Amino acid sequence: MAKGNLIITIGRQYGSGGRHIGQAIAERLGIAFYDKELIEMAAKESGIDQDILQDYDEKPTNSFLYSLSLGAYSYGNSFTGMPEMPIVDKVFSVQSDIIKSIAEKEPAVIVGRCAENILRGHDNLLSVFVHADFDYRIRRICEYENITHDAAAETIRRADKKRASYHNYFSDAKWGVATTYDVCVNSSLGLDLVTNMICTVAQERL
Numbered sequence: 487m488a489k490g491n492l493i494i495t496i497g498r499q500y501g502s503g504g505r506h507i508g509q510a511i512a513e514r515l516g517i518a519f520y521d522k523e524l525i526e527m528a529a530k531e532s533g534i535d536q537d538i539l540q541d542y543d544e545k546p547t548n549s550f551l552y553s554l555s556l557g558a559y560s561y562g563n564s565f566t567g568m569p570e571m572p573i574v575d576k577v578f579s580v581q582s583d584i585i586k587s588i589a590e591k592e593p594a595v596i597v598g599r600c601a602e603n604i605l606r607g608h609d610n611l612l613s614v615f616v617h618a619d620f621d622y623r624i625r626r627i628c629e630y631e632n633i634t635h636d637a638a639a640e641t642i643r644r645a646d647k648k649r650a651s652y653h654n655y656f657s658d659a660k661w662g663v664a665t666t667y668d669v670c671v672n673s674s675l676g677l678d679l680v681t682n683m684i685c686t687v688a689q690e691r692l
Contacts, residue, residue, distance in 0.1 A: 489609055489610040489691065490589070490590075490608055490609045490610045491589060491590070491591070491592055491593040491594070491610060492515075492517070492593040492610045492612070492688060492691050492692055493588075493589050493593065493594055493595075493596060493601075493605055493608055493610065493611050493612070494508070494511060494594075494595045494596070494612045494613075494614060494684070494688055495595075495596050495597075495601040495602040495605065495611065495612070495613045495614065496508040496595060496596070496597045496598070496614050496615075496616060497598065497602065497613070497614070497615040497616070497653070497661065497662070497666075497667065498597070498598070498615070498616040498617075499616065499617045499618060499623065499642075499646055499649075499662065500623065500627075500641070500642050500645035500646050500649065501618065501622075501623030501624070501626045501627045501638075501642050501645075502616045502617055502618040502623055502626075502673045503616065503618070503626065503673045503677050504597065504616035504673070505521055505597055506677055507616055507673065507677055507680055507681050507684070508521065508595045508597045509595075510677070510678075510681040511595050511681055511684055511685055511688065512594070512595040514681065514685050515593070515595075515685060515688060515689070515692065517592070517593040517594055517595060518588070518592055518593070518594040518595070519594065519595045519597075520585075520588060520594055520595070520596045520597065521596075521597035521598065524581050524584060524585070524596075524599060525539050525540055525543055527581075527584050528577060528580045528581050528584060531580050531583070531584065532576070532577075532580050534573070534576075534577075538573070539577055542573050542574045542577050543577065543599075544598055544599060544648065544649060544652050545574055545648060545652060578599075578600075578656055581599055582600075582604045585599065585601050585604050585605065586604065586605070589605055589608055589611075593692070598649070600652075600653055600656045600657050601613075602666070602667060603653075603656070603657035603658075603659060610691055611668075612668055612669065612684075612687065612688055612691060613666075613667045613668045613669070614667060614668065614669045614670075614671065614684055615662060615664075615666070615667040615669070615670045615671075616671055616673050616680070617662065617670065617671070617672055617673070618672060618673045618674045619672070619674040620639075620642070622673075622674040623638075623642055624638045624639055624642065627641060627642060649661060650662065669684065669687065671683060671684065
């Protein structure tokens with residue numbers, strides 16, 4: 487029986503270089519890459535303004551106070567057929583359909599958005615989680631965002647908390663826990679080395 491399209495999902499700690507690694511893997515293997523592109527696709531699919539989708543992309547929804555903070559966009563004003571649903575849930579639903587469609591259509595690397603959980607059962611899925619030493623991540627964020635050490639540390643903590651909350655709300659598996667993924671890698675070893683490692687595993691599945 488032939489395998490389905492190879493799909494590599496990339497979960498990542500903030501500042502670990504997961505997006506960079508995902509792009510490099512896609513280029514190396516000659517397959518599609520999806521990250522922020524999913525927001526544009528969801529906007530076209532749903533009719534919701536792309537800037538609004540950007541605001542609620544990969545944001546947590548398991549807090550009553552957070553739900554209240556969604557304001558006028560929370561309930562019943564978009565996505566016909568999905569009334570009375572918070573916009574973050576609607577965004578997740580649309581992106582889930584898009585991710586499933588991608589998996590049926592072509593081999594690809596997909597970053598974040600609980601893709602490994604959405605595609606659970608796909609017969610050619612390689613789920614990866616990229617983590618890194620905290621100091622390494624601080625150095626990268628300081629460089630790329632041109633902010634101080636303390637600001638970078640706080641940004642990382644907040645971003646990781648949001649990603650974990652989002653993932654754990656929409657998935658029954660825990661974000662960043664090794665048993666959730668096929669492969670967990672420490673990008674502090676070097677982005678090129680990690681990219682090579684993942685590509686070696688993935689090429690056996692192509």
